[in-house]
Amino acid sequence: MAVKKNYVCSAQADCNKTFTKYNDLKKHEAAHSPNAHICRFPGCDFATLSKPSFEIHSDRHTGEKRHKCPHGCGFKTHNPAALTRHRKAEHGHLPLSRGGRTVATSASHMTPLTACQTKPQPSPAASSAAALAAASTSVPAAAAAATPSAKQLQ
Ligand SMILES: [Zn+2]
Ligand SMILES: [Zn+2]
Numbered sequence: 001m002a003v004k005k006n007y008v009c010s011a012q013a014d015c016n017k018t019f020t021k022y023n024d025l026k027k028h029e030a031a032h033s034p035n036a037h038i039c040r041f042p043g044c045d046f047a048t049l050s051k052p053s054f055e056i057h058s059d060r061h062t063g064e065k066r067h068k069c070p071h072g073c074g075f076k077t078h079n080p081a082a083l084t085r086h087r088k089a090e091h092g093h094l095p096l097s098r099g100g101r102t103v104a105t106s107a108s109h110m111t112p113l114t115a116c117q118t119k120p121q122p123s124p125a126a127s128s129a130a131a132l133a134a135a136s137t138s139v140p141a142a143a144a145a146a147t148p149s150a151k152q153l154q
């Protein structure tokens with residue numbers, strides 16, 4: 001007989017209920033807690049410790065779509081995650097839930113690009129000419145241009 005992998009309830013010592021699905025175990029363990037939100041709809045055994053996720057779950061039963069798209073396209077959903085997905089896909093929305101990390105990343109990406117474009121890139125020849133001009137301080141700037149040809153003559 002093949003051993004089936006089961007998840008055993010660890011929320012309570014005298015409860016040894018087993019589950020084949022991890023999600024079922026999590027729901028069951030949540031139901032042990034006095035703070036659990038347990039769904040009372042017939043035939044539904046949903047339980048969670050998180051009030052927001054319980055509200056999302058309840059909305060699924062009632063069909064209430066309280067999360068409306070703020071971009072005025074008429075999109076409504078019971079699931080805030082689905083609304084965020086919709087806003088990203090349809091309106092190019094960038095959620096700032098992670099401390100504005102998205103914005104910071106794009107900003108730091110922009111900075112070196114703009115710096116490269118605006119900053120004049122010194123060519124190796126120009127910098128060596130400038131160095132030679134700096135070295136021969138007694139000679140005027142015109143000599144700096146003449147330096148490469150003088151070098152050729154040597
Ligand atoms: Zn249990
Ligand atoms: Zn339910």
Ligand SMILES: [Zn+2]
Nearest residue numbers: 069071073075
């Ligand atoms: Zn929309």
